Amino acid sequence: MSSTVEDSGVDASGAPDGPDAPDLTDASPDTSDAQTPPAPGGPGHRRALIAGGLAVLLLVLGGGGMLFRAHQLRNTPAAENRALTDTEATSQVTGDVSDTLGKVLSYTPQATDVTAQSARELLAGKAAKQYTALFGQVGKRAKEQQLTLTTQVVRAGVTRLTGTEARLLVFLDQTAQRKGKPAGVVAAQLSVTAELRGGNWLITDITAR
Incomplete structure (x- = not known):
């Protein structure tokens, strides 16, 4: 019942025998194009x-x-600008400057001395000198013409803030009224410099824009 290998048509290796049998001697993978790591030292x-x-x-x-x-x-100067990061200090300087401008730029014919006193307390440096030189004439005219001036800050923005100095752009409305005449409103824009002294921001320079 058993048959020999020759009768099955298969050689001893298990591969088909005959002219059409594939040549398995070249069946190893072709690595001629494969990248091999360079030899150490080469x-x-x-x-x-x-x-x-x-x-x-x-x-x-x-x-x-x-x-x-x-x-x-x-x-950079921008990184040193605390107006971009310190909201508490920014709010304080904005509040102090707005309050000061409201006081020193408002007066009545009967109380120009109150305005002058506020200026002495809240202004410093160049702003104090300019104000002193000008307000004498303004106060005199206010009494003669019975002129009342009320200043209200509409908007104030801090453009630069360091530890002790701030620069602001301020928009304000000024209402002027002579006795017996209708009031008139004028808008103004100021550049303001302030310095921190004794825990309060004092205005040191005011420039009309």
Whole structure:
């Protein structure tokens, strides 16, 4: 009942016998085009090391550049401007300056001395000198013409704020009225510089825009 290998048409290796049988001796994978790692110490290995070193160097330089740019940003005037970050200080200087302008730019014929006193307490530096030089004439005219001036800050924005100095852009309305005549409203825009002294912001410069 048993049959020999020759009768089955299969050789001892288990492959089909005959002219159409595939040649299995060349069945190993072709690795002629595969990239093999360069041999240690060879030219290819040295080139790989150099390329890797350049990549690391570029990465380090790029990181250093980013750190340098970050350092520049942290030390630019914009980064030092607390008006962008310190809401509490910004609110204080805005409130102090608005209150001061309302007091020193408002007067009645009977109480110009009250306005002058407020100016002595709330103005300093160049603003105090300018105000003193001008208000003498303004106060005299207010009494003669029975003129009342009321100033109200409509909007005030801090454009720059450091530890002890602030710059603001202020929009205000001024209502002027002579006795027996209708009132007139005039809008004004000021650039204001203030300094922190004794816990309060004093106006040191006022410029009409």
